[in-house]
Amino acid sequence: MLTDLKAQSPDKILMLIEEFKADTRQGKIDLGVGVYKDPQGVTPVMRAVKAAEQRIWETQTTKAYTGLAGEPDYRNALATMVLGDLPADRLASVASVGGTGAIRQALELARLANPGVRVFVSNPTWPNHLSIMAFMGLPYTEYRYFDAETRGVDFDGMKADIAQAGKGDVVLLHGCCHNPTGANLTLEQWSEVVAILQKSGAIPLIDLAYQGFGDGLDADAEATRLVARSLPEVLIAASCSKNFGIYRERTGILIALADTTKGRDLAQGSMAFLNRQNFSFPPDHGARIVSTILMDDALRADWAAELEEVRNTMLGLRDQLAAELRDLSGSDRFDFIRHHRGMFSRLGATPEQVQRLKTDAAIYMVGDSRLNIAGLNRDTVPVLARAIIDAGI
Numbered sequence: 473m474l475t476d477l478k479a480q481s482p483d484k485i486l487m488l489i490e491e492f493k494a495d496t497r498q499g500k501i502d503l504g505v506g507v508y509k510d511p512q513g514v515t516p517v518m519r520a521v522k523a524a525e526q527r528i529w530e531t532q533t534t535k536a537y538t539g540l541a542g543e544p545d546y547r548n549a550l551a552t553m554v555l556g557d558l559p560a561d562r563l564a565s566v567a568s569v570g571g572t573g574a575i576r577q578a579l580e581l582a583r584l585a586n587p588g589v590r591v592f593v594s595n596p597t598w599p600n601h602l603s604i605m606a607f608m609g610l611p612y613t614e615y616r617y618f619d620a621e622t623r624g625v626d627f628d629g630m631k632a633d634i635a636q637a638g639k640g641d642v643v644l645l646h647g648c649c650h651n652p653t654g655a656n657l658t659l660e661q662w663s664e665v666v667a668i669l670q671k672s673g674a675i676p677l678i679d680l681a682y683q684g685f686g687d688g689l690d691a692d693a694e695a696t697r698l699v700a701r702s703l704p705e706v707l708i709a710a711s712c713s714k715n716f717g718i719y720r721e722r723t724g725i726l727i728a729l730a731d732t733t734k735g736r737d738l739a740q741g742s743m744a745f746l747n748r749q750n751f752s753f754p755p756d757h758g759a760r761i762v763s764t765i766l767m768d769d770a771l772r773a774d775w776a777a778e779l780e781e782v783r784n785t786m787l788g789l790r791d792q793l794a795a796e797l798r799d800l801s802g803s804d805r806f807d808f809i810r811h812h813r814g815m816f817s818r819l820g821a822t823p824e825q826v827q828r829l830k831t832d833a834a835i836y837m838v839g840d841s842r843l844n845i846a847g848l849n850r851d852t853v854p855v856l857a858r859a860i861i862d863a864g865i
Protein backbone atom coordinates (compact mmCIF):
# COMPACT_ATOMS: atom_id res chain seq x y z
CA MET A 473 0.00 0.00 0.00
CA LEU A 474 2.67 2.47 0.95
CA THR A 475 4.35 2.13 -2.41
CA ASP A 476 1.11 3.37 -3.96
CA LEU A 477 1.74 6.77 -2.42
CA LYS A 478 2.74 9.49 -4.77
CA ALA A 479 5.61 11.78 -3.91
CA GLN A 480 4.37 15.09 -2.48
CA SER A 481 5.98 18.31 -3.52
CA PRO A 482 7.90 19.76 -0.55
CA ASP A 483 7.36 23.23 0.89
CA LYS A 484 9.75 25.57 -0.92
CA ILE A 485 10.30 27.73 2.15
CA LEU A 486 11.23 24.73 4.29
CA MET A 487 13.49 23.35 1.53
CA LEU A 488 15.46 26.55 1.64
CA ILE A 489 16.48 25.79 5.25
CA GLU A 490 18.26 22.61 4.10
CA GLU A 491 19.86 24.32 1.15
CA PHE A 492 21.20 27.05 3.42
CA LYS A 493 22.60 24.53 5.91
CA ALA A 494 24.44 22.72 3.13
CA ASP A 495 26.14 25.91 1.88
CA THR A 496 29.70 26.00 3.29
CA ARG A 497 30.50 29.59 2.31
CA GLN A 498 31.59 31.99 5.05
CA GLY A 499 29.28 34.94 5.59
CA LYS A 500 26.20 33.32 4.02
CA ILE A 501 22.96 35.11 4.91
CA ASP A 502 19.63 33.37 5.57
CA LEU A 503 16.61 35.52 4.71
CA GLY A 504 14.31 32.55 4.13
CA VAL A 505 11.95 31.03 6.68
CA GLY A 506 9.87 33.42 8.77
CA VAL A 507 11.43 32.98 12.16
CA TYR A 508 12.62 35.99 14.18
CA LYS A 509 16.37 36.12 14.74
CA ASP A 510 18.15 38.64 16.93
CA PRO A 511 21.25 40.50 15.65
CA GLN A 512 23.38 37.51 16.70
CA GLY A 513 21.24 35.21 14.58
CA VAL A 514 19.58 33.53 17.56
CA THR A 515 15.84 32.89 17.94
CA PRO A 516 15.64 33.55 21.66
CA VAL A 517 13.24 32.18 24.24
CA MET A 518 11.59 35.36 25.52
CA ARG A 519 12.27 36.30 29.15
CA ALA A 520 8.61 36.15 30.17
CA VAL A 521 8.23 32.75 28.50
CA LYS A 522 11.11 31.35 30.58
CA ALA A 523 9.62 32.85 33.74
CA ALA A 524 6.16 31.48 32.93
CA GLU A 525 7.58 28.02 32.26
CA GLN A 526 9.35 28.07 35.59
CA ARG A 527 6.14 29.09 37.32
CA ILE A 528 4.20 26.35 35.56
CA TRP A 529 6.84 23.78 36.49
CA GLU A 530 6.66 24.83 40.12
CA THR A 531 2.90 24.96 40.46
CA GLN A 532 1.40 22.52 37.98
CA THR A 533 -0.04 19.51 39.77
CA THR A 534 -1.52 17.55 36.88
CA LYS A 535 -1.17 16.99 33.20
CA ALA A 536 -4.55 15.33 32.81
CA TYR A 537 -6.53 16.27 29.69
CA THR A 538 -7.81 19.82 29.31
CA GLY A 539 -11.20 20.49 27.69
CA LEU A 540 -11.71 19.81 23.98
CA ALA A 541 -11.80 23.55 23.41
CA GLY A 542 -8.70 24.16 25.55
CA GLU A 543 -8.55 26.16 28.80
CA PRO A 544 -11.07 29.02 29.17
CA ASP A 545 -8.40 31.24 30.81
CA TYR A 546 -6.20 30.93 27.75
CA ARG A 547 -9.00 31.49 25.28
CA ASN A 548 -10.34 34.50 27.15
CA ALA A 549 -6.94 36.11 27.61
CA LEU A 550 -5.90 35.62 24.00
CA ALA A 551 -9.28 36.57 22.52
CA THR A 552 -9.09 39.77 24.60
CA MET A 553 -5.60 40.49 23.28
CA VAL A 554 -6.91 40.10 19.74
CA LEU A 555 -10.29 41.79 20.06
CA GLY A 556 -9.63 44.36 22.78
CA ASP A 557 -12.66 43.16 24.72
CA LEU A 558 -14.73 40.01 24.93
CA PRO A 559 -18.07 40.12 23.13
CA ALA A 560 -19.17 37.10 25.17
CA ASP A 561 -22.63 36.85 23.62
CA ARG A 562 -21.08 36.49 20.16
CA LEU A 563 -17.83 34.65 20.79
CA ALA A 564 -16.96 30.99 20.32
CA SER A 565 -13.34 29.87 20.54
CA VAL A 566 -11.10 26.84 20.66
CA ALA A 567 -7.41 26.41 21.32
CA SER A 568 -5.71 25.16 18.18
CA VAL A 569 -2.52 23.50 17.04
CA GLY A 570 -0.71 26.70 16.12
CA GLY A 571 -2.11 29.29 13.75
CA THR A 572 -2.04 26.70 10.99
CA GLY A 573 -4.34 24.41 12.98
CA ALA A 574 -6.74 27.31 13.48
CA ILE A 575 -6.80 28.05 9.74
CA ARG A 576 -7.45 24.41 8.94
CA GLN A 577 -10.27 24.19 11.50
CA ALA A 578 -11.75 27.46 10.24
CA LEU A 579 -11.91 26.09 6.70
CA GLU A 580 -13.39 22.82 7.99
CA LEU A 581 -15.99 24.81 9.93
CA ALA A 582 -16.90 26.89 6.89
CA ARG A 583 -17.35 23.74 4.84
CA LEU A 584 -19.48 22.10 7.55
CA ALA A 585 -21.73 25.16 7.51
CA ASN A 586 -21.73 25.48 3.73
CA PRO A 587 -20.56 22.44 1.71
CA GLY A 588 -20.45 24.63 -1.41
CA VAL A 589 -18.15 27.24 0.16
CA ARG A 590 -15.57 28.99 -2.03
CA VAL A 591 -12.57 30.73 -0.53
CA PHE A 592 -11.15 33.98 -1.85
CA VAL A 593 -7.48 34.36 -1.12
CA SER A 594 -4.89 37.05 -1.85
CA ASN A 595 -2.45 36.71 -4.74
CA PRO A 596 0.09 36.02 -3.43
CA THR A 597 -0.50 34.47 -0.04
CA TRP A 598 1.25 32.16 2.41
CA PRO A 599 1.73 28.97 0.35
CA ASN A 600 0.24 26.79 3.11
CA HIS A 601 -3.13 28.49 2.63
CA LEU A 602 -3.23 27.19 -0.91
CA SER A 603 -1.86 23.77 -0.16
CA ILE A 604 -4.31 23.17 2.71
CA MET A 605 -7.25 24.18 0.51
CA ALA A 606 -6.02 22.03 -2.38
CA PHE A 607 -5.61 19.09 0.00
CA MET A 608 -9.12 19.59 1.36
CA GLY A 609 -10.52 19.89 -2.15
CA LEU A 610 -11.90 23.35 -1.31
CA PRO A 611 -12.40 25.51 -4.38
CA TYR A 612 -10.57 28.80 -4.13
CA THR A 613 -10.11 31.92 -6.19
CA GLU A 614 -7.26 34.38 -5.92
CA TYR A 615 -7.95 38.09 -5.59
CA ARG A 616 -5.49 40.70 -6.83
CA TYR A 617 -3.36 42.04 -4.02
CA PHE A 618 0.24 42.92 -4.81
CA ASP A 619 1.01 45.79 -7.16
CA ALA A 620 4.30 44.80 -8.82
CA GLU A 621 4.94 48.39 -9.83
CA THR A 622 4.58 50.14 -6.47
CA ARG A 623 5.17 47.06 -4.28
CA GLY A 624 2.07 48.22 -2.41
CA VAL A 625 -1.49 46.89 -2.58
CA ASP A 626 -3.46 46.89 -5.83
CA PHE A 627 -6.51 48.03 -3.91
CA ASP A 628 -8.79 48.63 -6.88
CA GLY A 629 -8.05 45.14 -8.14
CA MET A 630 -8.59 43.67 -4.70
CA LYS A 631 -11.95 45.41 -4.24
CA ALA A 632 -13.21 44.32 -7.63
CA ASP A 633 -12.18 40.71 -6.98
CA ILE A 634 -13.47 40.27 -3.44
CA ALA A 635 -16.80 41.77 -4.52
CA GLN A 636 -17.27 38.54 -6.49
CA ALA A 637 -17.53 36.55 -3.23
CA GLY A 638 -21.14 35.79 -2.42
CA LYS A 639 -23.15 34.90 0.67
CA GLY A 640 -21.64 31.83 2.32
CA ASP A 641 -18.24 32.31 0.71
CA VAL A 642 -15.12 33.01 2.74
CA VAL A 643 -12.65 35.83 2.12
CA LEU A 644 -9.28 35.07 3.68
CA LEU A 645 -7.51 38.25 4.80
CA HIS A 646 -4.16 38.78 6.53
CA GLY A 647 -4.96 40.85 9.63
CA CYS A 648 -1.57 42.60 9.55
CA CYS A 649 1.98 42.11 8.25
CA HIS A 650 0.99 40.41 5.00
CA ASN A 651 2.98 37.29 4.20
CA PRO A 652 4.77 37.21 1.75
CA THR A 653 4.59 40.81 0.51
CA GLY A 654 4.82 43.08 3.60
CA ALA A 655 2.26 45.37 1.88
CA ASN A 656 -0.82 46.15 3.96
CA LEU A 657 -4.14 47.97 3.74
CA THR A 658 -4.71 51.25 5.57
CA LEU A 659 -7.54 51.36 8.09
CA GLU A 660 -9.58 53.40 5.61
CA GLN A 661 -9.11 50.68 3.03
CA TRP A 662 -10.18 48.08 5.58
CA SER A 663 -13.41 50.08 6.02
CA GLU A 664 -14.03 49.74 2.30
CA VAL A 665 -13.42 45.99 2.51
CA VAL A 666 -15.92 45.82 5.37
CA ALA A 667 -18.51 47.67 3.26
CA ILE A 668 -18.04 45.17 0.41
CA LEU A 669 -18.50 42.22 2.77
CA GLN A 670 -21.51 43.86 4.42
CA LYS A 671 -23.12 44.09 1.03
CA SER A 672 -22.29 40.59 -0.18
CA GLY A 673 -22.69 38.54 3.00
CA ALA A 674 -19.35 36.79 2.43
CA ILE A 675 -17.57 35.87 5.68
CA PRO A 676 -14.08 37.13 6.48
CA LEU A 677 -11.49 34.70 7.81
CA ILE A 678 -8.69 36.76 9.30
CA ASP A 679 -5.30 35.15 9.61
CA LEU A 680 -3.51 37.00 12.41
CA ALA A 681 -0.04 35.48 12.70
CA TYR A 682 2.05 38.58 13.42
CA GLN A 683 0.21 40.72 15.97
CA GLY A 684 2.88 42.95 17.53
CA PHE A 685 5.35 42.66 14.66
CA GLY A 686 4.11 45.60 12.59
CA ASP A 687 2.95 48.80 14.31
CA GLY A 688 2.36 47.46 17.83
CA LEU A 689 0.10 44.99 19.65
CA ASP A 690 -3.05 47.13 19.53
CA ALA A 691 -2.34 48.83 16.20
CA ASP A 692 -1.85 45.47 14.50
CA ALA A 693 -5.23 44.28 15.76
CA GLU A 694 -7.14 47.43 14.72
CA ALA A 695 -8.25 46.02 11.37
CA THR A 696 -9.38 42.76 12.95
CA ARG A 697 -11.33 44.69 15.60
CA LEU A 698 -12.98 46.87 12.97
CA VAL A 699 -14.08 43.79 11.03
CA ALA A 700 -15.22 42.08 14.25
CA ARG A 701 -17.51 44.92 15.29
CA SER A 702 -18.83 45.68 11.81
CA LEU A 703 -19.84 42.29 10.46
CA PRO A 704 -22.33 39.76 11.82
CA GLU A 705 -20.12 36.70 11.38
CA VAL A 706 -16.32 36.61 11.47
CA LEU A 707 -13.67 33.91 11.75
CA ILE A 708 -10.24 34.69 13.19
CA ALA A 709 -7.24 32.34 13.24
CA ALA A 710 -4.53 33.76 15.51
CA SER A 711 -1.07 32.37 16.17
CA CYS A 712 1.20 32.81 19.20
CA SER A 713 4.20 31.32 17.41
CA LYS A 714 5.85 34.61 16.49
CA ASN A 715 4.74 37.15 19.08
CA PHE A 716 5.54 34.82 21.98
CA GLY A 717 8.42 33.11 20.14
CA ILE A 718 6.94 29.69 20.93
CA TYR A 719 6.99 28.31 17.39
CA ARG A 720 7.42 24.67 18.36
CA GLU A 721 4.80 24.67 21.12
CA ARG A 722 2.04 24.91 18.49
CA THR A 723 -0.16 27.53 20.10
CA GLY A 724 -3.05 29.31 18.46
CA ILE A 725 -6.75 30.01 18.66
CA LEU A 726 -9.74 29.87 16.37
CA ILE A 727 -12.35 32.51 17.16
CA ALA A 728 -15.81 32.56 15.59
CA LEU A 729 -18.04 35.59 16.10
CA ALA A 730 -21.74 35.03 15.52
CA ASP A 731 -24.65 37.45 15.43
CA THR A 732 -26.93 35.30 17.59
CA THR A 733 -26.36 33.21 20.71
CA LYS A 734 -27.69 30.25 18.74
CA GLY A 735 -25.00 30.76 16.10
CA ARG A 736 -22.38 31.16 18.81
CA ASP A 737 -23.39 27.91 20.55
CA LEU A 738 -23.53 25.95 17.30
CA ALA A 739 -20.11 27.27 16.32
CA GLN A 740 -18.67 26.41 19.74
CA GLY A 741 -20.02 22.85 19.54
CA SER A 742 -18.81 22.33 15.99
CA MET A 743 -15.35 23.70 16.74
CA ALA A 744 -14.94 21.34 19.72
CA PHE A 745 -16.23 18.53 17.48
CA LEU A 746 -13.63 19.37 14.83
CA ASN A 747 -10.86 19.31 17.44
CA ARG A 748 -12.05 15.86 18.51
CA GLN A 749 -12.06 14.54 14.95
CA ASN A 750 -8.60 15.81 14.16
CA PHE A 751 -6.48 15.48 17.29
CA SER A 752 -8.84 15.34 20.26
CA PHE A 753 -7.52 17.70 22.97
CA PRO A 754 -5.42 20.68 21.87
CA PRO A 755 -1.84 21.03 23.17
CA ASP A 756 -1.65 22.85 26.49
CA HIS A 757 1.92 23.81 27.33
CA GLY A 758 2.19 26.79 24.98
CA ALA A 759 -1.35 27.88 25.82
CA ARG A 760 -0.50 27.83 29.53
CA ILE A 761 2.62 29.90 28.91
CA VAL A 762 0.50 32.48 27.10
CA SER A 763 -2.24 32.65 29.73
CA THR A 764 0.34 32.83 32.54
CA ILE A 765 1.95 35.81 30.84
CA LEU A 766 -1.20 37.62 29.80
CA MET A 767 -2.85 37.25 33.21
CA ASP A 768 0.11 38.53 35.24
CA ASP A 769 0.78 42.27 35.06
CA ALA A 770 4.55 42.06 35.53
CA LEU A 771 5.10 39.18 33.11
CA ARG A 772 2.83 40.79 30.58
CA ALA A 773 4.66 44.12 30.76
CA ASP A 774 8.03 42.42 30.36
CA TRP A 775 6.81 40.36 27.43
CA ALA A 776 5.27 43.39 25.73
CA ALA A 777 8.53 45.32 26.21
CA GLU A 778 10.60 42.53 24.66
CA LEU A 779 8.15 42.26 21.76
CA GLU A 780 8.54 46.02 21.21
CA GLU A 781 12.32 45.55 21.05
CA VAL A 782 11.84 42.87 18.41
CA ARG A 783 9.50 45.09 16.41
CA ASN A 784 11.75 48.13 16.63
CA THR A 785 14.80 46.10 15.65
CA MET A 786 13.01 45.09 12.46
CA LEU A 787 11.89 48.66 11.76
CA GLY A 788 15.47 49.87 12.23
CA LEU A 789 16.71 47.30 9.75
CA ARG A 790 14.05 48.37 7.25
CA ASP A 791 15.14 52.00 7.53
CA GLN A 792 18.81 51.11 7.20
CA LEU A 793 18.24 48.89 4.16
CA ALA A 794 16.08 51.48 2.41
CA ALA A 795 18.71 54.18 3.11
CA GLU A 796 21.60 52.02 1.81
CA LEU A 797 19.64 51.22 -1.33
CA ARG A 798 18.77 54.86 -1.82
CA ASP A 799 22.49 55.70 -1.74
CA LEU A 800 23.58 52.86 -4.00
CA SER A 801 20.79 53.16 -6.55
CA GLY A 802 20.62 56.95 -6.50
CA SER A 803 16.83 56.63 -6.46
CA ASP A 804 13.93 56.12 -4.08
CA ARG A 805 12.67 53.00 -5.79
CA PHE A 806 13.42 50.85 -2.74
CA ASP A 807 11.58 53.08 -0.27
CA PHE A 808 8.75 50.54 -0.17
CA ILE A 809 10.95 48.52 2.20
CA ARG A 810 10.47 51.26 4.77
CA HIS A 811 6.70 51.27 4.29
CA HIS A 812 6.20 47.52 4.45
CA ARG A 813 5.44 46.00 7.84
CA GLY A 814 6.17 42.71 9.59
CA MET A 815 8.92 40.22 8.98
CA PHE A 816 8.73 40.19 5.22
CA SER A 817 9.18 42.33 2.16
CA ARG A 818 8.73 41.20 -1.40
CA LEU A 819 11.44 42.85 -3.46
CA GLY A 820 9.75 42.26 -6.78
CA ALA A 821 12.85 40.62 -8.28
CA THR A 822 12.81 37.87 -10.90
CA PRO A 823 13.59 34.23 -9.96
CA GLU A 824 16.86 34.61 -11.91
CA GLN A 825 17.86 37.61 -9.80
CA VAL A 826 17.00 35.72 -6.61
CA GLN A 827 19.16 32.87 -7.90
CA ARG A 828 22.03 35.30 -8.55
CA LEU A 829 21.88 36.52 -4.96
CA LYS A 830 22.26 32.91 -3.88
CA THR A 831 25.01 31.95 -6.33
CA ASP A 832 27.04 35.16 -6.27
CA ALA A 833 26.52 36.41 -2.72
CA ALA A 834 25.33 33.39 -0.65
CA ILE A 835 22.16 35.29 0.21
CA TYR A 836 19.10 33.08 0.53
CA MET A 837 15.55 34.33 0.12
CA VAL A 838 12.33 32.70 -1.09
CA GLY A 839 12.09 32.35 -4.90
CA ASP A 840 9.33 34.96 -5.17
CA SER A 841 11.90 37.47 -3.75
CA ARG A 842 10.44 37.51 -0.24
CA LEU A 843 13.09 38.37 2.30
CA ASN A 844 12.93 37.95 6.06
CA ILE A 845 14.03 41.31 7.48
CA ALA A 846 14.86 39.66 10.81
CA GLY A 847 17.54 37.58 9.10
CA LEU A 848 19.61 40.77 8.80
CA ASN A 849 21.69 42.79 11.23
CA ARG A 850 23.46 46.17 11.04
CA ASP A 851 26.53 44.55 9.45
CA THR A 852 24.76 42.45 6.84
CA VAL A 853 22.38 45.15 5.59
CA PRO A 854 25.12 46.86 3.50
CA VAL A 855 26.17 43.46 2.12
CA LEU A 856 22.59 42.74 1.02
CA ALA A 857 22.13 46.23 -0.44
CA ARG A 858 25.31 45.87 -2.54
CA ALA A 859 24.26 42.39 -3.70
CA ILE A 860 20.77 43.61 -4.68
CA ILE A 861 22.31 46.29 -6.91
CA ASP A 862 24.89 43.87 -8.32
CA ALA A 863 22.14 41.37 -9.18
CA GLY A 864 20.49 44.08 -11.29
CA ILE A 865 17.36 44.31 -9.13
Ligand code: PLP
Pocket residue numbers: 506569570571572573598646651679681711712713714719722723724
Ligand atom coordinates in the same frame (compact mmCIF):
# COMPACT_ATOMS: atom_id res chain seq x y z
N1 PLP B 1 -0.37 32.37 8.79
C1 PLP B 1 0.67 32.99 8.27
C2 PLP B 1 0.45 34.05 7.25
C3 PLP B 1 1.96 32.64 8.67
O1 PLP B 1 3.00 33.26 8.12
C4 PLP B 1 2.13 31.65 9.65
C5 PLP B 1 3.49 31.36 10.05
O2 PLP B 1 4.04 30.39 10.25
C6 PLP B 1 0.98 31.04 10.17
C7 PLP B 1 -0.26 31.43 9.72
C8 PLP B 1 0.92 29.96 11.20
O3 PLP B 1 1.88 29.85 12.12
P1 PLP B 1 1.92 28.67 13.16
O4 PLP B 1 1.12 27.53 12.66
O5 PLP B 1 3.37 28.32 13.26
O6 PLP B 1 1.38 29.23 14.43
Ligand code: TYF
Pocket residue numbers: 483485486504505506507598600651
Ligand atom coordinates in the same frame (compact mmCIF):
# COMPACT_ATOMS: atom_id res chain seq x y z
O1 TYF C 1 6.16 31.92 5.89
C1 TYF C 1 7.00 31.55 6.73
O2 TYF C 1 8.20 31.53 6.48
C2 TYF C 1 6.52 31.16 8.12
C3 TYF C 1 7.02 29.82 8.59
O3 TYF C 1 5.31 25.24 5.86
C4 TYF C 1 6.54 28.64 7.85
O4 TYF C 1 5.16 31.28 8.14
C5 TYF C 1 6.87 28.43 6.52
C6 TYF C 1 6.46 27.29 5.85
C7 TYF C 1 5.71 26.36 6.52
C8 TYF C 1 5.37 26.56 7.84
C9 TYF C 1 5.79 27.69 8.51
